[in-house]
Amino acid sequence: MSLIVHKYGGTSMGSIERIKNVARRVAKWHRAGYQLVVVPSAMSGETNRLISLAKEIQDQPDERELDMLCCTGEQVSVALLAMALKNIGIDAVSFTGWQVPVKTDSAYTKARIESIDDARIRAEINAGKVVIVTGFQGIDSLGNPTTLGRGGSDTSAVAMAAALKAQECLIYTDVDGIYTTDPRVVPEARRMRVVSFEEMLEMASMGSKVLQIRSVEFAGKYRVPTRVLSSLTDPDMPLDEEKKQGTLITFEEDEHMEQAVVSGIAFNRDEAKIMVRGVSDKPGVAYQILGAVADANIDVDMIIQNQGTDGLTDFTFTVHRNDYQKTLNLIKNKVLVENNLTAKEVVGDANVCKVSIVGIGMRSHVGIASLMFKTLFEEGINIQMISTSEIKVSVIINDKYMELAVRALHRAFELDAAQS
């Protein structure tokens, strides 16, 4: 019999009525002959409620105790869902992370899964039960509860699917799939039926916040077919129809034939640009500048270095907009001074954004980048920086053009709904 993992987000578990709907949906799969492991999140708002209780006590709550506190939210969810299933005649049993056990490291509030023991779950599945396991949490080698950080239930579900060699991991959430770009910016944005793991990684890291990036990495590492779909549809929808819902993240190139060369347009407005112009072009400059930025716990995104003809070099990079002023001061007042570097000027721009085209298809297609540049040129948008990877081309532009650029590119790469 095929084993399927279902994951339900906090909104899907947000009320007794919704929990009953989740139970009806799970029951439908179970009655159709599937073995099921279900990973629910805490009821929406619960984790925030617990964290604010903690913050009323300690400004910086002790992290071990915070995990002890927060992991109760999912425990409530699994017990209620088990009851809801039993109430409609489906035998079910709930487990916490420590019962499975889901073993993690001891990095409280952001632990990483090390192993999942499948014996206890498999025994209950083989006894015909639906098994419900807490998301978001595990137990460390000291026997303390740990949590995986925000969105960790996605990772729990995918890891569970990997450990159980599940046929598919279904992530039920409050959106109905992954779109070619954000439909709030481009109303014609189209739901992708299939997206490759690599594309999903690029989309997720660019701010398509449907799936936690770590869950996508997990899915990739263990090649877990993972589907993102809506929990807001009719729970009694015919199974054949439900199986076509959402977006499947896949690892098989040939499932991808039907896809366009470019799969989606990602964007991010939280960018700021720093330019260090006219530095001596000698070994170690990149390290001297960026090492100090990293030491200050500032994340750097795009990095470009241009060699000049006069023995000088221009060094440009982007940081999160919140870190803009701090980074500028750091470079001017500390990095240049301490490393005895001279620069013609250190300037920046906090009003930039990043727009990227993503697509596994572009690997084998020339001319993709140039279509992107042509499109932006035709809209009169100046490109400030360019960065490329195998399946992505990103540009930094003035942020007032962001929506215009995304819409134009969406149209140029024929991603509009009319094409699906």
Next chain:
Amino acid sequence: MSLIVHKYGGTSMGSIERIKNVARRVAKWHRAGYQLVVVPSAMSGETNRLISLAKEIQDQPDERELDMLCCTGEQVSVALLAMALKNIGIDAVSFTGWQVPVKTDSAYTKARIESIDDARIRAEINAGKVVIVTGFQGIDSLGNPTTLGRGGSDTSAVAMAAALKAQECLIYTDVDGIYTTDPRVVPEARRMRVVSFEEMLEMASMGSKVLQIRSVEFAGKYRVPTRVLSSLTDPDMPLDEEKKQGTLITFEEDEHMEQAVVSGIAFNRDEAKIMVRGVSDKPGVAYQILGAVADANIDVDMIIQNQGTDGLTDFTFTVHRNDYQKTLNLIKNKVLVENNLTAKEVVGDANVCKVSIVGIGMRSHVGIASLMFKTLFEEGINIQMISTSEIKVSVIINDKYMELAVRALHRAFELDAAQS
């Protein structure tokens, strides 16, 4: 160093402000050099909230899942209290029942503690930490969370004190001790400074609902000195003063010298009386009548059998008032018929109450019962049934005289506040 167990009820843990007060009180003891294990209940209202969520899903919630659900309430409390202690500079660590572990049987929702492993707690205490352990719960041999039933945190605390051979178990609650009788009935009721274990058992089973009866049994079995006191006093009260608060339940006869012969007056209005008059006086009658009542899951309290001179006997017993009609019907329509018994009449009275005098001192004092009967006679109160044990005399009287009887007895046995 002396080890002390503190237990705090749901009201004491009912808000962030109150949790901070608990932390201040615990810190005071810790700074005075005591080793401390603290057992808090769930925040007031939390267990009821969880149970009503469950009942919205299942009329009769699955008991294993109900325990999985409800044991989260205490887990939240221990984490928050640990944070509150750390916030004022006291090193603390929280543990759940399964972490200790507190091993119980598998009677979900009313499990019984089988053993407590003290190794992990002792290691943390020896490292100088305050250890906070969830009340109300444990883990069974299948590795499932269990709960001990309502009021179970008292039992957890006393059991913890027994396992750790604590010097004293302090039960902080919303009353300031055990009284000679209910102050709502007798305003002159006096707080007892010391009460014997046996007296406490009689008082608790009579409805003095300060401590769960099982926790008193546990205290008795392991001779754990247990003190009931208020958590509503100033948390910064000097330690010498705090040590004299409340009521100490003791196992040492000589600590009791100062006490009156009668320690307290207990009463219970939820009684109903059934009389089976004129049954053949032959072996097996008591069993035939009461066996059937017990089989119907009806609890019987007092039982009196009087032999007549005519070869017949009168058989009288009391049940909970809610079971009155059911019991009467059972005796009339089933027990007599099926056992081929004849009775002159089966009658009852649902308007009775039980009033008891309790005191370990009465063991060695004659005339105690007769002072009770004289007092009731002087008030014109007719006694319907009498039952005695070594440290208790109970009477059944018309319930309209209950308050009058309690006040008169309280005065007659010199329990009024003026005597303390």
